[in-house]
Amino acid sequence: MTTDPSVLSIALLHHPVLNKAGETIGSAVTNLDLHDISRAARTYGVSDFFVATPYTDQRRLIEEIVDHWQNGHGASANPARREALGVVRPATDLDEIRGALFDRYQIRPLVVATSARPQSREIGYGELRRRIRAGTSPVLLVFGTAHGLAPEIIDAADGVLPPIAARSDYNHLSVRSAVSILLDRLMDRDRYQ
Amino acid sequence: MTTDPSVLSIALLHHPVLNKAGETIGSAVTNLDLHDISRAARTYGVSDFFVATPYTDQRRLIEEIVDHWQNGHGASANPARREALGVVRPATDLDEIRGALFDRYQIRPLVVATSARPQSREIGYGELRRRIRAGTSPVLLVFGTAHGLAPEIIDAADGVLPPIAARSDYNHLSVRSAVSILLDRLMDRDRYQ
Structure with a gap:
């Protein structure tokens, strides 16, 4: 089983994250x-958008929102949102x-964390673009909600x-903006001039 | 009176825009x-984020939201949001x-519209970056809500x-994502590698 050279997945963690x-x-x-x-994920060809929370009722909420747009009234009202x-x-x-x-891939994924603060063990945008295109392992990009990923997640990333x-x-982007910008930098960098 | 070479303003129009x-x-x-x-505007050094609507009650809503975060409880609870x-x-x-x-500038602004659909009279990202940096006129980037700017706005832009x-x-980004990505392309393009 081989990986698609352009496989990129993203994860949004709701725990463990930091508060103010x-x-x-x-x-x-958050619904939005x-x-x-x-x-943004669908636009940039991301294969999976994992939304992680340890709370059963919160996972149920995610499933209900997705179900509404996949199978409920939303699916027929807005096919683009369904997709x-x-x-x-x-x-x-x-x-x-x-x-x-x-x-799925029988290869350990390269796990790359994100942070609004400088961290040790940085991997540059150019280097990560090359790793994604090389396709030797699936790449997972990890985002935190609230005030960002807890140190244990940062430390355990590659x-x-x-x-x-x-x-x-000033560096206080919403996680929605941050994901959009990073996908553009990583997946669309050479397509516009 | 001269313009700052890096002056970029953005406008979000709620009319005239298109529905499905x-x-x-x-x-x-929309609050969010x-x-x-x-x-995103503050992060990328945008001077003004104009939010336009012809409806008086909607402009009042904008003012109330801003006032809460500038002068109300939000200002002390979250100084970054205040800023x-x-x-x-x-x-x-x-x-x-x-x-x-x-x-303000005594120079006619260069008005650049945005669209998810290809349009005639395109100005490329590289060209617009050069225009912004040259600073010979203030640049205004215009975004539409709903399904995008009405043709009369596109046609009247430079x-x-x-x-x-x-x-x-697939090209159905939220306007929040679209603004974030365009600011990164126009204002931060040579800062990351």
Whole structure:
């Protein structure tokens, strides 16, 4: 079983993430995250948009939202939205997502975390684009809700992308904006001039 | 009076825009558009985020949202959000925005429309980056809500940017994603590698 050279998956974690005080919390699933990020994922050819939360009722909420747009009134009212939400995969945590990708491709995924703060073990945008195109392993890009991924997720990743607006004096993008910009940088970089 | 070489303003129009059937409508102001787009605008150094609607009650809603985060409870609870929403300017329509920019800079702004569909009179990303950096005139980037800007806005602009995902088989980004990606392409293109 081989991987598609352009396989990129993304994961949005609701736990463990940080709150404003830097404490580890679990955040609530946000309807618009599912819509905006699945639309960007589908646009840039992302195979899977994993939405992870350890809370059963929150995973049920994800399933209900997706079901409405996949099979309910939303599916006939808005076929484009139906198609976008088809990439959403509810999950429990990052370990489960790693396992699902390994089971599918029989290759350990390259797990790349994201952060608005500079981190050690950075992997540059150019390098990650090359890794995605080489297709030697599936790549999973991990995003945090609230005030970002907890240190244990960052530390367990294979690398971390540099902050999007590293030189700006203000760096408080929504996770919806951050995902959109990173997909454009990684998946569309040479297509526009 | 001179312009700052890096002056870029953006406008989000709620009228005249298209609905799914291609009819011209006025759309409702969306709270999260203000938050996500103002955060991206502030991150990329955009001077003004004009939010235009001809409806008085909708402009009042914009003012109330901004006031909550500038002066109300939100200002002390979240200083970063206060700073972001400081770039929001309620407006009536595109003519009023053009006039405000002309009054400020005494130079006619270059008005560039955006569309998910290919249009004639395209201005490329590289060309627009050069125009912004040259600083010979303020640049206004115009976005539509709902299913995009009405033809009369596209036709009256000085140029139109190519669709973001021109080669994708799916091109239904949220306006929040579209603004974020275009600001990154225009304002941050040479800063990351």
